[in-house]
Amino acid sequence: MSSPTRWAGVPLTDRRIERRALLINAAFALFGEGGEGAVSVRSVCRESALNTRYFYESFGDTDELLGAVYDKVADEMNAEVQAAIQAVIDAVGGTDVDRMRAGVRAVLGFSSADPRRGRVLFTEARANPVLTARRQIAQETLQQMVRSQREHAHPGDDSTATLVAAAMFTGAMAELAQQWLSGALGADLDAVVDHAVRFVLLTS
Structure with missing residues (x-):
């Protein structure tokens, strides 16, 4: 000690x-x-x-500590996602699709680079009430970001359609991360990202 x-x-x-x-x-x-x-x-x-x-x-208590662990890992992931998106913007201007691809890849890459991160953010967060609450806040933040981007790209869209799209994308990203971390989607990150982006485009 x-x-x-x-x-x-x-x-x-x-x-x-x-x-x-x-x-x-x-x-x-x-x-x-x-x-x-x-x-x-x-x-x-x-x-x-x-x-x-x-x-x-x-x-x-330990619940309070686990909340701090979640916040730290989530902040690190958000910083990496923002940096990845900004790098695309700086390099090629960055279309909506480019930014989406960079963001999805950053989330999955960050989580699998150290599997402990994915366990904190996605896997164990389902069971612990403190982490579940933190995850809900993170999802609401992501939904707000998606809504803002969609409203900017499609200013004439029905507001309900925007809310539904944001909710579906947020839920899909959490499930995608868990499936990627479990190994169920194989080991080719680029292929997973390409399919994920293609799916979002088909349903948008």
């Missing part, structure tokens, strides 16, 4: 920030390998080499 001299000379605020990050990283590693059952106050403190009192300095 951490020794008193470990934080010598480090301002209190910085100590807390660093300890919180260590706990989140430890929980991510444990959760990503063994699921929710692998995460306890004791296991997280052991993994992070921190005393138990430091856990309660940042989190009330």
Whole structure:
């Protein structure tokens, strides 16, 4: 466990920030390998080499910690998706299809590059109520983004049609990610992305 001299000379605020990050990283590693059952106050403190009192300095319980893990991974994925879309825009201007392809590929690629990420964002999120709530917020954010893009591309469309399209796309992306992570769709990421984009175009 951490020794008193470990934080010598480090301002209190910085100590807390660093300890919180260590706990989140430890929980991510444990959760990503063994699921929710692998995460306890004791296991997280052991993994992070921190005393138990430091856990309660940042989190009330393990559910709160798991919520922080989800937020961290979701923020990292969103940043990667936005960077991928922006790269396409910077390179070729980026049509709606180009941006869609870049976004879908970034989501699937990010999730499978480290399977623990996919477990946090998609697989285990179905079972844990805290992660389910976080996932619902993430889906609502994605739906809003899809609605905005669709309204910009099809300003004359019926509002109900836009809402239905956004809801279907959001649900399909979550299921697509889970199937990709399970290996059910094979190993060719480019082929999966191409088929996904083609399907969206056919139903839009």
